[in-house]
Amino acid sequence: MSSIIINKAGIRDLETIQNIGRQTFSETFAESNSEEAMKTYLEESFSTEKVNSELTNPNSHFFIAWEEDIPVGYLKLNSGEAQTELKDETSLEIERIYVKKSHHGQKVGQLLYDQALETARSLNKSYLWLGVWEENLRALQFYRKNGFEEFGTHTFRLGNDDQTDLMMKKMLD
Structure with a gap:
């Protein structure tokens, strides 16, 4: 495996993020949800308008994990009003740590998480928080x-389908 590089993403990376x-x-x-529900969610959540709005929001931070010139994962962080809930100025939300299945077990998620931690500290946040689906055992363990x-x-x-996400947080020193 080549080394993984984490780069801050900007508007030029819109299509890559999508x-x-x-x-x-x-x-x-996909295995746990209907094809129709997945199609609708993907169209809405990764539309050009929505991703453009997120990438240009000064309170959202995107990072892409690259293996050479291939994107293998990404991280989305939110502070202040960009947070999906809480909106606590002393916190940073990890909205997404997404890693391609081909790169599971290769520490890409850990590198993205380490970037989240570094960003939270540089922004002087007191804690990190996130929501994770109660049935996503791999993510919960992580x-x-x-x-x-x-x-x-x-x-x-x-x-x-209403699904339950567990809200989790980590206090920072």
Whole structure:
């Protein structure tokens, strides 16, 4: 395996974010959801307008993991009003750590998480938080290993299906 490089993403990376977002979300969740629900979610969540708006929001931060010239994962962080919930000025939300299935087990997620931690510290945040689907055992294990603890739940709607996300946070020193 070549070394993985993490780069801050900008508007020039819009198509890359769309493509890797669609691919990784599908790889992770397609088996557990209807084809129709997946299609709608992917069209809405990764539309050019939505991704453009997120990439140009000064309170959102994107990073792409590259293996040579191939994107293999990405990270989306939110602070302030860009956060999906809480909107606590002392926190940073990890909205997405998405890694291609081909690169699972190769520490790409850990490198992206380390970038989240570094960003939170550089922004003087007190804690990191996120929501993760209660049935995504791989992700739950990853976050617990990195010191996250559950503090609540929220509902994530995919199509007509209400799914429970566990809310998790990690206090920073």
